[in-house]
Amino acid sequence: MGQLSRRGFLAGAAATAAIVGRAPAVLGQSVKELQVWHTEVEPQTVKTIQETSVAEFEAKFPGFKIKQQPLGWGDLNTKLLASLAAGSPPDLTHLNPFMTASLYTKGLLRPMDELVRALGEKDIHEATLKLQFFDGKYYGVTHAMGATYFAERRDLREAKGLKAPETYDDMLKVAAALTDEGKRWATQMPGEKLYMGFVHPAEWLAGNGGSWVDAKTWRPQLNSKSMLETLGYAQKLNKFMPAGWSGQKYLDTLAALSTGKISMAYLSGARTIGYIERYAPENMRDADHFQPMFRPHGPQGKVGVSALDGENWAVFSQSKYPNESFEFLKLFYKREHYMKYCHSVPIHLSPIFKSMLNDPEYLSNARIKKWRSWHDFMMKGLAENRFLPIGFSRPEDNQLPFLAELDGSGIVADMVVEVMVGSKDPKGEADRAQKRAEELLTQLGAKRWS
């Protein structure tokens, strides 16, 4: 073997360095990863996203690979906080609308006006369009919407000759009539703090003329007349619910409805249909037996209000690939992809586009056809302004930068559980919660009252 010359060695080294430098590209290791987190955990939804928008995006941008991470609500919030604290959030994520204002005020979100205009601003349903609209710019767009409501055994109520309740008093009468102690309870709330301690109290305030905070001073209104009346109602309603409801989960309530243990699931959406089709007696898996029902309103309110489930997509200011994230979203909302996405969990994932909500192609889905009355019910609720985003007591709550903290604190949940399950005096508990909430908002620097 001959001796290697200096020039030969340098040339060889340079060539090796060039090959090594390019090796990752050749081996496919330099592919950039776009991190997408979302809350649609159903396997068929994840598969649909992968086969439609992700596939087209990766074909269009060969240097990119999308890693979608489906996460439940609770997991998403925890993981997001950890990633934000570490300074490496995902490029694109779902957010609960009640968290968006908090993140916006901290300067963590990118505006997405161009995207919203490209999607068709006028075609996006008013119930979702301006939820993330701050200082004249859009900071989010809802991925899909699904109304929440009671799901009831309508056959049982009608057999008793009872009308759908409109007021708290009506509801208590219906609940009493539908309770058969030891055999069947009238209703069951989900025991998770997020629902019984945040989502439902927001609905109660909205349906009884109240709000979380004073519009001008942001002083909490937890011991307001609206809340006190509702707590009194909730305490009475508790008598018609199974004793252990506060230790059970949302999905337990759907199973209880399907198997006949309760007559009304307090929190329901179109996802309930899947439970009915799996667990209800075979001859009852239809809309003749199971129907949605609106919430009743309190003495100060005019119409019962419930939550509209619909997280928004958001792009963080720290996102590594913001432009590609917006490009992905354009493909996500591309008509043929979006149609398949919405059909992956029909009605629960209702399109945000007005033009699609009554589109024959959208409505031709077999499950929507079978459960058409559930779709129509949601359309009616939207038309009557009966829905507000999760955790909102009024539309302007999208401006409150502390709703995530208020939810997380469990202050409202403690009040509700002490009144309902602990049978404590509503006034005393509401005053206590008010004091804690005032302390919390002061600590968060959100105090505007004197």
Next chain:
Amino acid sequence: MNRHPLVGWLLLAPSLLLLGGLVLFPIVYNVWLSLHDKHAFMPVQSFVGFKHYVYFAHDEEFWSSVRYGLIYAGATLVLQLLLGISAALLLNEAFRGRNLLRGVVLFPYMIPTIVAVILWKWLLNDSYGLVNHLLMTAGLVRVPVAWLGKDHIMWSLVLTSVWQFFPFVVVTFLARLQTIPPELYEAAKVDGAGAWRRLLHVTLPQTRNVLFVIILLRSIFMFTKFDTVWLMAGEGGVSRYVRTLPVYAYARSFTYLQAGMGATLAVMMFLLLLVATAVYFRLFRDEALA
């Protein structure tokens, strides 16, 4: 010769670095954090001194969480000791299948906490749980008992924890039992001591050192236990009735998003344990020195 101290320090350096990085730094950082107002994920903070400590000293939730923590730690400790010592005494006897049983008794301690909690939540569920089904079939109750509701959640949590952690007591106590010289029991028998007296006058005095350690460790473990409590009830409305100090500290940091206040609670928990441990060592000085 002059180089010896330097060599010594150099040899100690890896250990000191490791201890400093893994033990000392987190503690110091936590104390520093407790003196600041710090949002959970925003990179800004302001110095507030002992403000958080003063706040918690007057915070009803803090004292309530200390109370729940003491009930939980106390009840689980007593039951783990009773069950663990009884099982160890049984497994120290010679009988057929003893080795198999010794293996089986470790099972709850080996499975992940999440599995143990899901298992018990399923068993105790008042809609479809096996426990209620059996009670109703036997005619002992007319309507399902809400084991996971307000009135029973603490005891359901205690039951789950005792089931999961009593094998620690069994293993540790059994190891000591096996080293007690048989001559002591034989001598006691000769003196006419029955089983109960042998337990009181031979077994317990011989095992008091290990009991000292078991009680110390299990008290600390149970008072700072987070995962079992959180998984059992943390996200439910019913968590109000089992909100122990670690859960409250977690909530302040990660759901209230007040990292500074969460750190304050962690420091207060540390101080409480430090005082309790000092008192314990003082009370049982002989066992501590043995």
